[in-house]
Amino acid sequence: MELRKSDIQSFKARELRSLLVLVVSLAIAFTASASSQGIDFSFQTFNDSIIQRQGDATYDTSSFIQITEANRDKILSSSVGWATYHKPMRLWDKATGNVADFTTQFTFVINSLGESSFADGLTFFLVPEGSQLPANSSGRYLALVDPNRNPSNSSTSFVAVEFDTFRNNAPNLNVVDPNCSQVAHVGIDLNNLTSTVHSCIDWFKNKIMTGGRINVTIAYNSSTQNLSVLTTNGDATGTNISSSAIYDIVNLTKYLPEWVTFGFSATTGLLFELHTIEAWEFSSNVQVAGKKSKLWLWSILGSGSFIFLILVLAFIWFRHHSKRKRTYMSGEEDDLAIEEEFEQVSGPKKFFYKDLVTATNNFAIERLLGEGGFGRVYEGYLTSMNANVTIKKISPWSRQGIKEYATEVKTISRLRHRNLVQLIGWCHEKKELLLIYEFMFNGSLDSHLFKERTFLPWEKRYIIAQGIASALLYLHEEWEQCVLHRDIKASNIMLDSDFNAKLGDFGLARLVDHDKGLQTTVLAGTMGYMAPECVYTGQVSKESDVYSFGVVLLEIACGRKVIEPRANEGQVRLVDWVWELYGTGRLLDAVDSKLGIDFVEKQLECLMAVGLWCSHPDPTARPSIREVLNVLNFNAPLPILPLKLPIPTYLAPLSTFSTASIVSSHNTATSSTEVSTFTTSSMQSSCSASSALLPNTG
Numbered sequence: 001m002e003l004r005k006s007d008i009q010s011f012k013a014r015e016l017r018s019l020l021v022l023v024v025s026l027a028i029a030f031t032a033s034a035s036s037q038g039i040d041f042s043f044q045t046f047n048d049s050i051i052q053r054q055g056d057a058t059y060d061t062s063s064f065i066q067i068t069e070a071n072r073d074k075i076l077s078s079s080v081g082w083a084t085y086h087k088p089m090r091l092w093d094k095a096t097g098n099v100a101d102f103t104t105q106f107t108f109v110i111n112s113l114g115e116s117s118f119a120d121g122l123t124f125f126l127v128p129e130g131s132q133l134p135a136n137s138s139g140r141y142l143a144l145v146d147p148n149r150n151p152s153n154s155s156t157s158f159v160a161v162e163f164d165t166f167r168n169n170a171p172n173l174n175v176v177d178p179n180c181s182q183v184a185h186v187g188i189d190l191n192n193l194t195s196t197v198h199s200c201i202d203w204f205k206n207k208i209m210t211g212g213r214i215n216v217t218i219a220y221n222s223s224t225q226n227l228s229v230l231t232t233n234g235d236a237t238g239t240n241i242s243s244s245a246i247y248d249i250v251n252l253t254k255y256l257p258e259w260v261t262f263g264f265s266a267t268t269g270l271l272f273e274l275h276t277i278e279a280w281e282f283s284s285n286v287q288v289a290g291k292k293s294k295l296w297l298w299s300i301l302g303s304g305s306f307i308f309l310i311l312v313l314a315f316i317w318f319r320h321h322s323k324r325k326r327t328y329m330s331g332e333e334d335d336l337a338i339e340e341e342f343e344q345v346s347g348p349k350k351f352f353y354k355d356l357v358t359a360t361n362n363f364a365i366e367r368l369l370g371e372g373g374f375g376r377v378y379e380g381y382l383t384s385m386n387a388n389v390t391i392k393k394i395s396p397w398s399r400q401g402i403k404e405y406a407t408e409v410k411t412i413s414r415l416r417h418r419n420l421v422q423l424i425g426w427c428h429e430k431k432e433l434l435l436i437y438e439f440m441f442n443g444s445l446d447s448h449l450f451k452e453r454t455f456l457p458w459e460k461r462y463i464i465a466q467g468i469a470s471a472l473l474y475l476h477e478e479w480e481q482c483v484l485h486r487d488i489k490a491s492n493i494m495l496d497s498d499f500n501a502k503l504g505d506f507g508l509a510r511l512v513d514h515d516k517g518l519q520t521t522v523l524a525g526t527m528g529y530m531a532p533e534c535v536y537t538g539q540v541s542k543e544s545d546v547y548s549f550g551v552v553l554l555e556i557a558c559g560r561k562v563i564e565p566r567a568n569e570g571q572v573r574l575v576d577w578v579w580e581l582y583g584t585g586r587l588l589d590a591v592d593s594k595l596g597i598d599f600v601e602k603q604l605e606c607l608m609a610v611g612l613w614c615s616h617p618d619p620t621a622r623p624s625i626r627e628v629l630n631v632l633n634f635n636a637p638l639p640i641l642p643l644k645l646p647i648p649t650y651l652a653p654l655s656t657f658s659t660a661s662i663v664s665s666h667n668t669a670t671s672s673t674e675v676s677t678f679t680t681s682s683m684q685s686s687c688s689a690s691s692a693l694l695p696n697t698g
Helices: 005-031 206-210 294-303 305-328 332-343 353-359 399-412 445-449 460-480 534-539 542-558 575-584 601-614 624-630
Strands: 035-037 040-043 051-055 079-086 101-111 121-128 159-164 185-192 197-200 213-221 227-235 245-248 259-267 274-288 367-372 375-382 386-392 425-428 432-438 482-484 493-495 501-503 509-510 658-664 675-679
Touching: 005 482, 079 274, 079 542, 101 121, 101 206, 159 460, 159 482, 185 399, 185 501, 197 245, 197 445, 206 213, 213 509, 245 542, 259 575, 274 425, 353 375, 353 386, 353 425, 386 509, 399 425, 445 493, 460 493, 460 501, 460 601, 482 542, 534 542, 542 601, 542 624, 575 601
Parallel strands: none
Antiparallel strands: 035 274, 040 274, 051 079, 079 259, 101 213, 101 274, 121 159, 121 259, 159 185, 185 197, 213 227, 227 245, 367 375, 375 386, 386 432, 425 432, 482 509, 493 501, 658 675
16 A cells, blocks of 8 residues: 655654654653662572571572472471572562562472471562561471460561471461371462462372472562462373462562561471472562662763763664554555454444544543553444444554454454344544443443442343353354354443343454363453463363353352452352352351342352352363253252362463463453463373362462
């Protein structure tokens, strides 16, 4: 496509204005600079220049850290040790409120030298800067707690990940370990050695008796307050690798001061085991407030180096930005190809931008319905159709936004079902990408369940559940290809004027052949709704959509979000809580209190049982959506489920650690946050279930 002369002149003028803004911005940046602080290291051997030791901690012949007493000729019981990094870490900045993101990866060995009885365990911990190894903290106290301490003393604060090898049950001493059949567990501890979340590790015992390596990755995402832990067998090869993953939502500023000491602790009690750290990597970063320095600026100006620096940086930026702009403008031919492709799609029609401007009163703020990462959503009125519409305006600068735009147009335009939001048209003009949908007068399901927009009586809730199940049956089994939605959640379920449910937002959808099933793709979804196996394999399937749908069913019945940090202890994760109630015969305790007694008990029990069935951690144990619909319509009996939430065991190769981000989708009413979690390169998994209770990592 040939560019007009006026376009080129306009482009150059914008570039010159941009250059001027850049120069001014750089000058301001030099007078009031902000800075980031962090720590970054990777150690394969250790010494006192990098490690501070307390208690019995020492080094072995390989320069590995030996945290507890290793000489069997000495008294080995009641050994304690700390091994911490020699510098403190800035965990958060009081001036800005910013909190650090951090990731640590380490390899450790707990070795009982063949003995089948051993104790007590090892931790990775963070404590206030300057803290010392507590007295009387051997055995069950894991070198973190002095049982005689004053709980109000801030120096006793800690956040830890424990790898506990002996089960203690001492409520009076604030040490209550989970009832794991194989004793060992991984847990997250917040000022208390009774873990807030945990995972029983059935493969730990053999590793400890043989002195095998265990790999751990721990990460904290400050934006989501997600503290995640992945533990894997460090000696396994091939695809048969045992692993365990847990996470908790933790506001670290409530437990720890700005500066913290971090490292490892370990103890023995009356029983013996060795605790060795063989490798340790750590990185952290936090943005802190900078200080203005006019004298520093003027000294640079006087020397002339400041001007030179500005010119060099501006030239580099100008060359790079101009190239990027030219690439974008020359890429308009590709945009025309996209338009031609869309025009061949039957159903949705092309709209003119000026008509959409009129429909939304120039995209007035009072017409704004919601905002997400890919753009804004407006209510509009099209006089040509004499109808209200929803207009989704996507930023053209986002590659992901363009990809979502194209996916949504080409996918949903071909779908026809009463429980799917109808795409009316599209507009690709003035570098703007817009989608026009039928207007849903009652907004999204989440606005009624969680934001009290309008109370939803039970009759409407059950019909909504059946409607979305019907939509999924069409997508998974009845259309010419299988459509994997990949982002089923309450905010993507829209309600029309009669509160009929319609599934929307197909920006993350994928098409697969019916006989192919699984598809490996970029990890995407929303925290809490994403099936746990997706995190480890990157594979999506009909079963992963079913998992998300099961979570929505539980939200409909319980009237609360899948993850509610403000909930009572044990109720933060909806799936965990409801499954526990199911196992104790108290399922109705989770019913939305706003319903009172105005519900059909048979339907409610059905909805919750099906919700748990769909959200089973093992994808092979989940029902097909056809089976779900049969049960919801009472054409099939209720499922019989395990009384405790089963544990999924993911077997995957783990030659190197890596941290991945779950890219959350954005919808018309809300935008989801990005969630830091774990995966491994080329990771595959198989799932098996056991009868032990584990907090759900979905």
